[in-house]
Amino acid sequence: MLNCKEVTYLVSEHQDRKPSLKESLHLKLHLMMCAGCRNMEQHVKFLRQATTRYAIEVNKDDHG
């Protein structure tokens, strides 16, 4: 059973490489039961969205 520290590490790592099936299953199991880690996963996905948008955002005239 993975703890939250390990789960957040895997969630972060999955932004950079494809997870194995075993990892995905462990992760899913933990996320089903842990609202904190579920939120963290959402936030990490949002961060990716925000950094991608940042480059577009600096392209806009109304920014800065």
Place this chain on the structure above:
Amino acid sequence: MVNKDMGIFPNDDDLIKIRNDMLRFAQLQLRDTTLAEDAVQEAFAAAFSNADQYAGRASVRTWVFTILKNKIVDQIRRQSRMVNISSMSSDSDDFDEQFEKLFNENGYWLPEARPRGWENPEDSLQQSQFWIIFEACLSHLPEKTARIFMMREFLELHILEICSELGITASNCSVTLHRARLGLRGCLDRRWFNKKEGIC
């Protein structure tokens, strides 16, 4: 507004604005004003000398920003040959300490650190105030952490490219990205999404 349909070059005011935005972007990544200015200068020089290749498919801004990204990667490559990245870690003690405070000894969230939900985070992307906080949070990351995060997220380098550029192991890179993401998440949470009024 830059004309996105045609290859019309921006006027002087637009150009100054583009240059300032480029400087801010480069400064955030390189953390050095002189190096940032050099990268922007080089990007403009490359843009001007290749002006005939610019087909007007993207806005001039997007085009010069793409060139700038490449110049920043070049600069990081040059730097990483001169500076040992492991010597950049001295400023991160507080940051590591903060990270350790998130979990108890069994590796579970401490109650006060457990992430709470963010309401409609996408809406924030439309607000210029959000981007100010976002940049502030980025610039609070320790130098080495920020460098790796930026290379991954802004310059979109693969994790293996990052570790070979910086001479670190892939797992070291993943550990750093984990801390960067949790650190940024926490900063955005405190300063934007779950901000307590009256507390800075």
